[in-house]
Amino acid sequence: MSKLQVSLYRYNPETDSAPYMEEFQVDTQGRDLMVLDVLHLVKEQDNGLAYRRSCREGVCGSDGMNMNGKNGLACITPLSEVVKKGKLTLRPLPGLPVIRDLVVDMGLFYKQYERIQPYLQNDQPAPAIERLQSPEERDKLDGLYECILCACCSTACPSFWWNPDKFVGPAGLLQAYRFLADSRDEATRERLSELEDPFSVFRCRGIMNCVAVCPKGLNPTRAIGKIREMLLANAT
Amino acid sequence: MSNLRSLTFDAIIIGGGGAGLRAALELAKSGKKTAVLSKVFPTRSHTVSAQGGITCAIASADPDDDWRWHMYDTVKGGDYIADQDAAEYMCSEGPKAVFELEHMGLPFSRFDNGRIYQRPFGGQSKNFGEGGQAARTCAAADRTGHALLHTLYQNNLKNNTTFLNEWYAVDLVKNANGDVVGCIAMDIETGEVVHVKSKATVLATGGSGRIYASTTNALINTGDGIGMALRAGFPMQDMEMWQFHPTGIYGAGTLVTEGCRGEGGYLVNKDGERFMERYAPNAKDLAGRDVVARSMVMEILEGRGCGEKGDHVYLKLDHLGEEVLGKRLPGIVELSKTFAHVDPAKEPIPVVPTCHYMMGGVPTNVHGQAIMQDAEGNDRIVGGLFACGEAACVSVHGANRLGGNSLLDLVVFGRAAGMFIEGALNEGIEYLDASESDVESAMQRMNRWNASESGETVPELKRELQDIMQNAFGVFRQEDNMQKGVQQLAELRERIDNAYLPDKSNTFNTARVEALELDNLMEVAEATAIAALERKESRGAHSRYDYPDRDDVNWLKHSMYFPAEKRLGQRDVNFAPKAVDMFEPKVRTY
Amino acid sequence: MVTNVTNFGRSGLSDWLVQRVSAIILALYTLFIVGYLLLNPGLDYAAWSGLFAQTWMRIFSLLAFVSLSAHAWVGLWTVTTDYLKPTGIRVATQTVIILAIFVFLVWGIQVLWGA
Numbered sequence: 054m055s056k057l058q059v060s061l062y063r064y065n066p067e068t069d070s071a072p073y074m075e076e077f078q079v080d081t082q083g084r085d086l087m088v089l090d091v092l093h094l095v096k097e098q099d100n101g102l103a104y105r106r107s108c109r110e111g112v113c114g115s116d117g118m119n120m121n122g123k124n125g126l127a128c129i130t131p132l133s134e135v136v137k138k139g140k141l142t143l144r145p146l147p148g149l150p151v152i153r154d155l156v157v158d159m160g161l162f163y164k165q166y167e168r169i170q171p172y173l174q175n176d177q178p179a180p181a182i183e184r185l186q187s188p189e190e191r192d193k194l195d196g197l198y199e200c201i202l203c204a205c206c207s208t209a210c211p212s213f214w215w216n217p218d219k220f221v222g223p224a225g226l227l228q229a230y231r232f233l234a235d236s237r238d239e240a241t242r243e244r245l246s247e248l249e250d251p252f253s254v255f256r257c258r259g260i261m262n263c264v265a266v267c268p269k270g271l272n273p274t275r276a277i278g279k280i281r282e283m284l285l286a287n288a289t
Numbered sequence: 290m291s292n293l294r295s296l297t298f299d300a301i302i303i304g305g306g307g308a309g310l311r312a313a314l315e316l317a318k319s320g321k322k323t324a325v326l327s328k329v330f331p332t333r334s335h336t337v338s339a340q341g342g343i344t345c346a347i348a349s350a351d352p353d354d355d356w357r358w359h360m361y362d363t364v365k366g367g368d369y370i371a372d373q374d375a376a377e378y379m380c381s382e383g384p385k386a387v388f389e390l391e392h393m394g395l396p397f398s399r400f401d402n403g404r405i406y407q408r409p410f411g412g413q414s415k416n417f418g419e420g421g422q423a424a425r426t427c428a429a430a431d432r433t434g435h436a437l438l439h440t441l442y443q444n445n446l447k448n449n450t451t452f453l454n455e456w457y458a459v460d461l462v463k464n465a466n467g468d469v470v471g472c473i474a475m476d477i478e479t480g481e482v483v484h485v486k487s488k489a490t491v492l493a494t495g496g497s498g499r500i501y502a503s504t505t506n507a508l509i510n511t512g513d514g515i516g517m518a519l520r521a522g523f524p525m526q527d528m529e530m531w532q533f534h535p536t537g538i539y540g541a542g543t544l545v546t547e548g549c550r551g552e553g554g555y556l557v558n559k560d561g562e563r564f565m566e567r568y569a570p571n572a573k574d575l576a577g578r579d580v581v582a583r584s585m586v587m588e589i590l591e592g593r594g595c596g597e598k599g600d601h602v603y604l605k606l607d608h609l610g611e612e613v614l615g616k617r618l619p620g621i622v623e624l625s626k627t628f629a630h631v632d633p634a635k636e637p638i639p640v641v642p643t644c645h646y647m648m649g650g651v652p653t654n655v656h657g658q659a660i661m662q663d664a665e666g667n668d669r670i671v672g673g674l675f676a677c678g679e680a681a682c683v684s685v686h687g688a689n690r691l692g693g694n695s696l697l698d699l700v701v702f703g704r705a706a707g708m709f710i711e712g713a714l715n716e717g718i719e720y721l722d723a724s725e726s727d728v729e730s731a732m733q734r735m736n737r738w739n740a741s742e743s744g745e746t747v748p749e750l751k752r753e754l755q756d757i758m759q760n761a762f763g764v765f766r767q768e769d770n771m772q773k774g775v776q777q778l779a780e781l782r783e784r785i786d787n788a789y790l791p792d793k794s795n796t797f798n799t800a801r802v803e804a805l806e807l808d809n810l811m812e813v814a815e816a817t818a819i820a821a822l823e824r825k826e827s828r829g830a831h832s833r834y835d836y837p838d839r840d841d842v843n844w845l846k847h848s849m850y851f852p853a854e855k856r857l858g859q860r861d862v863n864f865a866p867k868a869v870d871m872f873e874p875k876v877r878t879y
Numbered sequence: 880m881v882t883n884v885t886n887f888g889r890s891g892l893s894d895w896l897v898q899r900v901s902a903i904i905l906a907l908y909t910l911f912i913v914g915y916l917l918l919n920p921g922l923d924y925a926a927w928s929g930l931f932a933q934t935w936m937r938i939f940s941l942l943a944f945v946s947l948s949a950h951a952w953v954g955l956w957t958v959t960t961d962y963l964k965p966t967g968i969r970v971a972t973q974t975v976i977i978l979a980i981f982v983f984l985v986w987g988i989q990v991l992w993g994a
Contacts, residue, residue: 065794065796067795067796068794093748096800097748100746100790100791100792101792101798101800102799103796103798103799104799105333105799107329107333107507107509108333108338108507108508109507109508110338110541110544110624110628112337112338112435113329113335113337113507114332115329129627152478152796153796153797154797156797159330167446170447171446172393172440172443172444172447173393173394175392179388179392182347182388183347183349183387183388183391183392183397183405184392185402185404186399186403187399187401187403188399188401190399191396191397194396195430198396198429198432198436198439199432199435201337202332232394235394235396237394238394
């Protein structure tokens, strides 16, 4: 018997006046389960537990949460990587309003993503085939397009906590740079002019929490640095 | 219930994956009042998990490539029950649809000349099978589905599509004439139930791989569209045809793309033998998926499986080198480290055939219009109901889908449905409004769960269903086993009809969603089981010990499952493409 | 684009640049003063005021004062926008800060050039 003690953040606005932590014992049968598997086991004990999940392989970005103090995806985080002293504490992503249990309202996060106009802009008439792009030009998108919008980075960022309505946040900025870096995109000037205010990009203080938690190993801080370089080159 | 709030749209698209978003994009551009209703935020749909690519004759890797060759491969791959008019439409329209995606910004990998990178995939040939292996699968590294889904979502944002994200469609609403005039849907966040009225209802709800215990499918793939259509009394086509992907990671079930073998990887048994050379001397590891999956199971059954239990084989990639793996298959390296604890640059990945794709679904024409049969067995269009993507059976995949053809299916037929609906709306569609009792009957199921006071709970019933399907309707099937499976499912259905939902709260009640999903799994499982039992031959992915051969005399047909009588009928396969000669059924070898 | 009227340069980029350039100037000035003090252990008033009597030292010092003012304004403005959410309190605090900076700057100039 190998019981794991799981401490879970609980809140149901219909019945709870305030959030609280609830303890569960989960029998892992000695297996190195993923945190998501543990949540399934808890949900069999308590049907009412709410959390998001979909692909269970780290590509859809549904199950971002705070596991023993660090943001990550429950489905690709094995217990061996996160459990300390036989205990697992799960909380919702910090800094966003909680809807229920581990489910947060991602509205602000998505709004910042939408704000950077996350789509290719090119008004030239499209050719009959694809637009050509050299492998070197395409390489510039690596490390950028892979973002899964799980919000682990932005909700680990104090600047996003303080100004989620004004600071685009690491996830949105990574995507902003994804389009700035795309040889096929023609809206560079407009994109940059939308970002030069004191909040959108410049609220980043380079503490690199985003890099530390990104489950896909991406580096938003570097992308933000590149945006700053482009702004500087554009304005001096 | 007249106290339901109602929302009215010209078209409602249920499902925010590749097919739904592609259809939505077409309609958003048209200015019609459209909404996408998705139970997850769209980029969390299962399209995101597609890895290897989108197969299409864009003539990049080979300037002489021809969509007719692709069509030939598709028809042959489907073991000749793919509709040839549909395969023709998909393969000939495909390049247009793929170039559109590129213009929208999809970050395809590239060749040195700047064109889209294409890799070889299973079942691909040049010159109608005579010219050797083709490389026809357009790829964005091994994250093509992710790149495609995000690109489509982004372009829907650009075109101001209305999204009802984290809404769950419960059941279709039919009017007195049997037309579909909308659906009942629940806002998951608040629990509010709404009557969505619509002139066109598009099922883009994807597959249902979760009827099996071991599947590459996301947890959300519960066949919601299929379940809704079956409950509304509409027939399903070719539901016995389930693809088992040769390379699911042993134990975890997560997918390892066929692109691994396209890039030069191959399967070995415990003796280190590249066994596919024996089963498919020409195509080897790039034979059709059904062929490779069966070969793997044969190796395992004959005692040449790997591992302590001898119940899997190995996918060898280390000879490709770290550079190719890092550049072309970075996601696979990640997945196999996480789920198999193996670095593919050093060791082989343990793999086993795993449920992957539902070839069957809502029968439709190339415009996405749902089809049913009248008493004489003639096709009849269902008013107001459309389907596209995995939920639909157009049928381009027949009895076995080729790798890379699902993403093409999504965008080509999502787009086609969107265009057709726009045209139909312009011409004007009028259906009789649903009456109160029509709405009431669509609410029945939801009311049943909400009123339940005791009984078995969802997780255990779901597990049982998955085990039944896994044991009786897997890669190889046989009569007695399937008989038993059908029997067990009939008993399970009764228990599910009396199951209990303990949590009745409204705010983000995932237990309620899972209960509603269980009903859909049940519908899909039963349709699959009965169709599999009745199709007495082996064709494509449907492989029976007791009927090991293809029977073109009796079964060169689609199967049609009718839910009211739980009866299996047949429907003619289309052999009349417009611009090419039809492909005669031949013995299928690779 | 987020609109702002109270920050230093009206643009995040110029604030950012001002912050970096002023930081370099302040670092150089600090290094110079510390180095001077270390190299002149028996420093007396005459030598000290002699140093500040030279024009280049006055320009260098003024540059450092101006840099300090700008640096402080950009930095403190950022802090107030992070932590002070009620508009009234934030604007009041910002006003006090800008006044203080202004007073210190004028006073500094007076000390430097007035003697």
